[in-house]
């Protein structure tokens with residue numbers, strides 16, 4: 001984990017919204033004042049906070065009730081459901097991703113991978129995982145202009161039962177059954193586990 005290569009920060013290579021504007025009627029929506037940007041960031045952070053606290057609450061309750069083997073169910077079933085509920089409420093794409101994924105459905109796309117590598121290299125340079133600044137950008141590609149936002153997720157002690165190096169054989173077997181290509185083990189407390197990711201149409 002300590003040998004992550006410094007990621008090439010390829011942000012300059014992506015195609016971004018230019019403020020010069022095109023002839024499209026809704027082009028205006030892509031241009032944000034500083035105030036609009038701050039408001040959008042605050043709304044996005046609130047949605048992530050809701051995702052994190054709902055999931056954490058259910059995970060802790062399930063761990064206390066039935067231990068990690070039972071709590072796998074919460075992560076397997078409820079994590080995607082909670083993301084879908086917030087997506088339905090907000091109209092945004094909501095998810096979690098990582099450079100080392102458990103569920104292939106959570107694979108990062110190219111933009112997400114760049115941000116994850118950035119988090120990882122900042123962390124390797126000494127920024128604690130819980131102090132990594134979220135990253136946001138207005139990105140324009142074949143899907144149109146979108147506001148994208150990612151916030152790093154630190155690995156806490158409670159995560160190690162399912163993401164650490166010393167996983168009980170019951171948990172290991174349950175994980176192998178659900179996730180034959182699981183890469184999300186071997187983490188230590190304080191590592192960057194992954195990130196929340198939100199995408200908003202503009």
Ligand code: HEC
Pocket residue numbers: 059067068069070071072075076079080096097098100101102103104106153154155156158159160161162163184193194195
């Ligand atoms: C009880 C076992 C368990 C515990 C404890 C647990 N996780 Fe997970 N985690 C999972 C499972 C199962 C998945 C796959 C969820 C899915 O199918 O989307 C997962 C997926 C994730 C993902 C999505 C990316 C991926 O790898 O697919 C992140 C990020 C994550 N966990 C972070 C954490 C953090 C941070 C903690 C501690 C606060 C934690 N997990 C605690 C079982 C666990």
